[in-house]
Amino acid sequence: MTTPTISAKQVKELRDRTGAGMMDCKNALAETGGDIDAAVELLRVRLGDKALKVGDREATEGTVASYIHSNGKVGVLVEVDCNTDFVARNDDFQAFAREIAMHIAASPQVKYVSEDEISQEAKDAELRVFEQQAADKPEHIRPKIAEGKLKAWMNDVVLLNQPHVNQDKYDGKTIEELRANLSGTAGENIVIRRFARFAVGA
Template identity: 30%
Template sequence: MVVTSEMVKQLREKTGAGMMDCKKALDEANGNMELAIEILRKKGAATAAKRADKAANEGMIVAKVSDDAKRGIMVEINCETDFVARGGDFVNFSTSIADIVFQHSPADVAALLGLPHPNGRTVADALNDLIAKIGERTEIRRFTTMTANNGFIESYTHMGSKIAVMVEMEGEFNPANKTLARDIAMQVAAMSPLVVSREKVDKELINKELEIYRQQAKNEGKPDHIAEKIANGRLEKYYQEVVLLEQSFIKDAGKTIKDILPAHLVVKQFKRFQLGESAT
């Protein structure tokens, strides 16, 4: 049967799928509209397209670290509702994607989608199968990797897999240091620092903050030389908020992170994912 443009238009209106997807489905169904709808649903194209206007800001973040603690990855998978995010199908899919990222270290999400999935097809096929099954927009949003050359990696997942952190530590990988590294990962999850040390704070950001503090002080009627002192004092408080080593430890507010670190253990870097945040 010849597939006409009118038939493609009708199928698009019924399913919300893309024009080419509709054309291919109608060709495969030999013009049978109901069969074409079924084909699109099985591929996930209809469901995904119809729900493309809904935000996929729920989901989960999976963190995985190698047994020798030398490699780590984090993956964020998004869906529309927390109900689906807690379901077995979504959790199993997310875990499988984390395993694939860990095993293959793809360059980006596009490369990841082309990799083989344990179900015998590609990751993209498995994603479409999941969309068709759960009926929600779902996407592999991002992933990151971390490697420790002179130390180890520790991870922490918080709030029902809505926040995850990896930290790279320089030092011996032993139970005591691992416990301390986990505490630091918890700190990053809870307090969301921007950098490890104040030397890592962007100079433009510092200048911007100082100018804001100076203007605030002047608005309060302070003379220039006093406003400068006030601005520098407020900058110190800013450092205590955004610099990990200068934050108050969440388990003991009387100490900073710098205070709890022994001389032989150094925080090299951290990465923090929060569900639905703007990726940087």
């Protein structure tokens, strides 16, 4: 039995409908053979209606946090959104936004918030490079090597996939796990909307 290929478009549609995290959506789609309606049901069972209803609400409040490194050569602006002004002013929410800005400052390779933002053309271009790099390996394992390198590349350039740079403080949790935890605690849809990283001379 072959595992169905789950597209970024399917994952995005399921996330839009449920508000569940990306990995939860991917796993649910894989288990239901790519059937979106069945995946929604599966997530309702696993995560409960309350968690999913949060995702239906549009995140129209929030904050823009900034971080300037002590040497004055790296700065970051990041927009983090939520559903209500009450949560936007909450200390935990503000602290989360600052921690995300600090992580981005320490991560010059990060380019995207989520995998959904990477175009298929960009993925295909990277895959071609990785396939050529694996050209000296036995033919039957080349695709697997290239796929592995593509996954590693996405973990490098996608913010939500990365463990927070302060691994001791956050126990190796990824940015997506921290976002999902805060979303559950706040009872609101927390969205890292966009960021800009500035470095002198870059």
